[in-house]
Amino acid sequence: MFSLKTLRTGVLISLWFVFLTFPLMVIKVDPLERIIQWRWKNALLVGIGTFLIYLVVQYLNYRKEHQPPAKVEDTKDQVSFIHKFIADPIQRKLLFGGLLVIAAIFPFVVSTYQTNIMITALMYVVLGLGLNIVVGMAGLLDLGFVAFYAVGAYSYALLNHHFGLGFWEVLPIGGGLAAIAGILLGFPVLRLRGDYLAIVTLGFGEIIRLVLENWSEFSKGPSGISNISRPGFLGMELSLEGSILYMYYIMIAFMIFTIFVVNRLQDSRLGRAWIALREDEIACQAMGIDKQKTKLAAFSLGAFWAGLMGVIFAAKTTFINPASFTFLESAIILSIVVLGGMGSIVGVIIGALVLILLPEYLRALSEYRMLAFGAILVAMMIFRPQGMIATVRRTYRFQKK
């Protein structure tokens, strides 16, 4: 099963890993004693661990290659369990009803701290669904999504700070400004394709952050804006716990609204045009589809959602500064979309919950948290490149009258 060659490669890979992790795992500087501890045992563990993982991967690959050829009905089996489950209307209603009840009572059975984490996770669900319109549905690789999030957040922070405008008033304004920013950026850059678009949007995201950091008169620079009002409930000021609870329900409502919208977009004339545009731009144009307009619609819709979430983010944390809007943020949102399963609503939701909640609960591993996070991402890319939930696009079903 394992040839000598694979074993030798395994040993080499293990040694390479020992070498790579050497500064991290083996050398430990003790600043008090002013000595360096050499933890050779760790090197051994890394080596053996890597070798074992390598063998497991090799074994899995071997199994995959030597399986009897896939049966024809397998293509149907590839449809993920969840998609099959919710295809049935009764099961779907039951599932959604159950989830809704769980969501409604959730804050009463867990601590405020847990509720707070859940709010964050829900925000990423909505951000993921927003980016999914751009990346998953329209096929535009946008690496600067966080810029629109920042536009929303600063809209609320500044309008609240200078003019005392409230959360509900700024919510549509923040979304609208972000959408306008999306259109302004989209006009010049949407002619670009694939990698080029990715790089330009990435640059745009960084520009927005740098402007916020350096234009102190406008944005107060790196020190940020504090004392942003939380959303008021019917004009009342809420206690901290009350407002967290309120925020939680706002987010639940938002998520439902977003799912509703994205779902409808998927089954529309516009949604079809996005899919067609993803497949063949020239044929699309020859069929009379305005490429620019259709792409702009996707881009600005995504930006609109990012803007809304930005307003909510500012209201939730009551303090924002440019450090919250780095590229890492865009990367996390994109990972949610890609890992969850591009284009699949269920996938994006699960992706967001896993990606945001997992690190929270991996806190036990404290300093290795990011490492574990990275390892999970890499493992996903190897074993399930289509994402956790593989997309099945609902196609138009025609009933002849």
Place this chain on the structure above:
Amino acid sequence: MSNPILQVSGLTMDFGGIRALNKLDLDVHAGEIVALIGPNGAGKTTFFNCVTGIYTPTAGDVLMTRPGDKKPISLKGLKPNYVTQKGLARTFQNIRLFSKMTVLENVMIGRHCRTKAFILGAVLRNASTRREEQQIAEMSYSLLEKVKLADLANELAENLSYGAQRRLEIARALATEPHLLLLDEPAAGMNPQETQALIELIREISSDGQAILLIEHDMKLVMALSDRIYVMDYGKKIAEGNPEQIRTNPEVIKAYLGEDVDA
């Protein structure tokens, strides 16, 4: 006689140093079937690309007079989607279907430029949007019936046979309600039965009053269908006339049909 639907004059297209089209003139009148033939590399597909806005021609003009219009409009330099909107639709020599969409959805895409629902319509799904969606689907389905693909409506386009894909391209182009239909080698890769069925299909489309301009290598099809034939070679028009005139034209035999005779 009224203005021709399509009137191309002095059309020239340069790619770097290569002159792919050289001062080409061509007319298509209402109700006509016109063929454009010539050896491989003569510039026929380039001609289609210039007319439909995929390339912007170096020189010359492309005028279109829609039925009912008094004055022609210029299509030169318009983006492809506007050209289609004005009433000119095409198929591609190297089939360009949306392979991951169903057969029906492919045709529905063709309805895009004749329908309106946008973001708000999609989200609200109000009565007029629902009605529009229904009409898109029904019209698309009836076009599939016309090209005999209705049984395969829910199949993915990539699963169709070659001949069926060519017919689907025709249905998709017809869905844009063109005044003039441009077909780029519609019979390429078809077997004789499929070609025969295609000839009948093109006749049927033509008898609905549709003007057709087609590029084709299959001489049987060209001779059977065309009212007039243009022959080009090295980007230039070398002959023009009805099938009988073309068949006996010595220039044409030398440049084009001659190849077949020798072979």
